[in-house]
Amino acid sequence: MSQILISVIIPAYNAEAVLPRAVESALAQNLRPAEILIIDDGSQDSTLKIASSYGSPVRVLTKPNGGPASARNLGVQQARGDWVAFLDADDAWFPEKLERQTELIRPEVGVVCSPARGAPTLVRHVITFAELWERNFIVNSSALVRRAAFAQSGGLDEDPGLIGVEDYNLWLRLLAAGWTILSVPEELCIYTRLSSGLSRQTIRFASAALANIAKLARQLELDPRLVRLKEISTYDEFALDFFAQRDMKNARVFFTESLRRQFSFKQLGWLGLTYAPKRFLDWRRALLSRSANKGITGATIQNSK
Numbered sequence: 408m409s410q411i412l413i414s415v416i417i418p419a420y421n422a423e424a425v426l427p428r429a430v431e432s433a434l435a436q437n438l439r440p441a442e443i444l445i446i447d448d449g450s451q452d453s454t455l456k457i458a459s460s461y462g463s464p465v466r467v468l469t470k471p472n473g474g475p476a477s478a479r480n481l482g483v484q485q486a487r488g489d490w491v492a493f494l495d496a497d498d499a500w501f502p503e504k505l506e507r508q509t510e511l512i513r514p515e516v517g518v519v520c521s522p523a524r525g526a527p528t529l530v531r532h533v534i535t536f537a538e539l540w541e542r543n544f545i546v547n548s549s550a551l552v553r554r555a556a557f558a559q560s561g562g563l564d565e566d567p568g569l570i571g572v573e574d575y576n577l578w579l580r581l582l583a584a585g586w587t588i589l590s591v592p593e594e595l596c597i598y599t600r601l602s603s604g605l606s607r608q609t610i611r612f613a614s615a616a617l618a619n620i621a622k623l624a625r626q627l628e629l630d631p632r633l634v635r636l637k638e639i640s641t642y643d644e645f646a647l648d649f650f651a652q653r654d655m656k657n658a659r660v661f662f663t664e665s666l667r668r669q670f671s672f673k674q675l676g677w678l679g680l681t682y683a684p685k686r687f688l689d690w691r692r693a694l695l696s697r698s699a700n701k702g703i704t705g706a707t708i709q710n711s712k
Contacts, residue, residue, distance in 0.1 A: 517586030
């Protein structure tokens with residue numbers, strides 16, 4: 408295999424507390440990248456100063472704040488590599504990340520990803536459209552992307568309404584265009600989950616997820632039944648998130664929208680629970696937690712015999 412030139416793309420917005428770990432994990436790769444591009448997306452803290460403190464192969468680009476998709480698109484436009492490796496400023500890589508992924512490069516491969524520590528994932532060697540449509544399990548910071556495939560697809564969609572799911576939108580478009588996505592089986596990066604569980608954050612992600620479904624349905628001319636099932640699962644998923652946060656107003660809205668698309672006694676039961684007194688719901692949560700803990704303990708005892 409001829410030499411593979413890899414450009415690392417790190418979008419950074421007010422990332423002074425986390426950026427050094429990300430950059431140093433890219434610099435510590437067994438397979439050294441050709442360059443590391445940090446795109447300061449209009450930060451108001453010391454992100455730009457920290458980014459500028461690194462020498463070669465780190466390069467720094469600056470732009471007004473426009474969101475992660477626009478920052479990554481700018482990075483890819485300015486990159487010199489034939490492959491681009493996305494790395495969020497609050498994530499990090501293990502040293503063998505790029506080395507292991509390049510072993511899977513073939514002419515038909517557009518993306519090579521991997522599981523990530525800290526993120527739920529489905530381990531598959533070949534990732535199909537049907538599997539990914541059901542649920543996004545590709546962590547953005549694990550993705551090594553063929554630049555030609557990225558360009559052919561038109562890059563990341565910079566629609567502000569898709570912030571949070573713009574990478575998911577890209578993976579599905581690449582698969583629909585005929586590119587192959589492969590995954591290395593082992594964890595090669597560390598994913599940092601957002602600590603905020605606020606309903607406001609959940610609403611934003613829910614709106615983005617639903618907008619993504621509608622946009623892809625039009626762009627890819629998807630089967631309406633497939634689209635409807637995806638909408639139902641998305642409404643159910645976020646309804647349960649709101650329920651867990653005790654945001655019953657939004658939980659009711661999302662359970663109702665799910666039921667409008669397909670009646671289900673189970674979801675009707677969940678809708679009914681949104682009207683239950685908080686004391687009952689707290690008692691129910693504690694009871695379920697105790698039952699789960701007993702199950703774990705029992706399994707541990709059984710396995711030790």
